[in-house]
Amino acid sequence: MTEDSFNSTDSSTDRNANTDARADGGRYLSVDEIPETAPVADRTWSERIADAVPSKRRGLKYVIAITIALLWIVPFIGLVMASIRPLSEIIGGWWHLEGMTITFENYYQAWNHSTAPMGQALRNTFIVTIPAVLVVMLLGVMAAYPFARFEFPLKRTLFFLILLVMAAPPELVAMGNYNALREFGLFDTYMGLILVHIGWGLGWVVLFLRNYLLGIPKELEEAARIDGASRYQIFRTIILPLSTPALVSVAVIQFTWVWNAFFFPLVFMRSPELYLAPQALPLMRGRVQVEWGLIAAGSIMTMAVPVILFLLLERYYKRGMVAAVAD
């Protein structure tokens, strides 16, 4: 029997001829009758296209989904267009495509702007964001582990307190933080801003990582205890490596949050040379007319960083998110 003709006429007559002689009535195929590959359905092109066309209901869903996606992305396309065209062309509306000139002049000017140099502002933002993210990850997992595994007095109360703090609006906390930073002489310093971001981030990070750690089987730690590992060794060699997806998720979310934060830098940073990117953007507006091109280019540069980070870490990020919210 040939491979590709499972349902062709000559093979079926073969089979019928066989069954007559067999006691099992042809219900079972002998091994040599089983084809190497799955039978190929021979359908014409028109049949395939007809099968692929969605039903009306499904088609309607697609239309709605695509519309929402377009609405969502249109402002972003406008931003990109504005950033790569001269101001004279943008004024008439970015959607006019005739006589379009592509230039990176806006990016160059924004990077070296006199009152709000984007290059400096982005560097400043990195200086604040990287420690604020790394410290939150480390402290967060160290705080989450006991909440996930150990029994200690006031465990539930403490955890409830953490959740409670998360519910407070930043505007409310800012007042107290402002006074505290002044007292400690940390006002208008990156150290002060980083500390505020760490404190603010720890709440959700502990909650998120605790949920993730609860999903790591207890047996792994028990096995490690039997194997002779100390608590610290277990944490470092078992818990930390296994938390990588969750830690990546935390890093991405915290990075985006700190990077894009406008309110905290606005309140706690006074010196213009220390300004962070989100603070610097509004300063590029210009005196006489609004410099749309510069603002657009600055915005693109600012948002590019978290987007690139997300794209690089997307695979881990997804795994971490799924595991932390599942069960």
Next chain:
Amino acid sequence: MGESALRVWYMTAISMDGVSKYFDAGNTVANYQLNLEVEDGEFLVILGPSGCGKTTALRLIAGLEQPSEGAIYFDDERVDGRSPSERNVAMVFQNYALYPHMTVAQNIGYPLKVRGVSPDDRDQKVATVTELLHIEDQVDKKPAALSGGQRQRVALARAIVREPSVFLLDEPLSNLDAKLRQEMRIELKRLQNELAITTVYVTHNQEEAMSMADTVVVMNRGTIQQIAPPQELYKRPRTAWVARFIGSPPMNLFRGTRRNGSIDLGEAGTVELPGKIDADEAVVETAGQDDASTASVVANSARDDVAVGVRPEDLTVSTTRPSSGNVIEGRVETVEPMGEYILLNVFVNDQIVNAKLSEWTVEKDERVYLTFDDDDAYLYDDGGELVA
């Protein structure tokens, strides 16, 4: 167990002395008053239904739990209160608990690594055990890439690589399919023979227990029911519960009343059991000599209500009424062909009685007579204790 050629490690006897374990501030009794001796190099199996506390008992020996009461000794050293690493125990978990982010070699080498063994020594020992367990080709794989049987072997390798003094296994075969389980059973027994290491093995599978154990400990509801070698467990189950638990299908128990030297089983009939009843009286009399008043109270309550136990394989089935012997009358409820034998469910009085047949000789709803020898019957008092 016999002398082994490869008696390389020093062994440890384990002893539990009145060990109890309570959870939830005493509201849950996991183990109650366990007394247990495990000899040097013995293969001891703790057998019981799920929730009987057998795993807790193992965890107490491992040091993953600490006893609420009682003491645990390794040889003459008291170990309760010590951490698992201070006891030098190795354990294989039901789901293997392999570290998913490490390769097989790293998994096996982990106990050595955390103890500060040098990388060269580590590699050499890992090579030895992987060879012993036939997984030398898998050392660079991650656990997720292994089959169930291979994972099992890696877990075993990780347990034995550091030459523990006690080897603990918690239902190690229950996640394997039947054929693999059979294979690993033989493998485990071979390994234990070669290493001659004191082993405590927990299972709910009586076949595993019977085939591997030097000694079986039967547990139920947190307490030890019986400690005996496998064959004795089958031949002389000390309580009615053990009798029902060991053997498949379980032993049939007929409730009855003792009356005038015979046992009245209600509508099912009457059986004589001469040897058994005499033995019963002998026991009561000797007890009476020690303390007459309490013994007679016990004897009175124990005397009237009894249970007669007969294993399905010891019942003979006939369609005509035998003239003599112990006869029980019933109606065939179902006939189940099992391959090697045919299982009869016979409706006797208000209970289902199992009998094994070698040939299909009766049909559903047929009236049958079940007979058994005096020697094959077990007599239990109303407390469920074996009388004779």
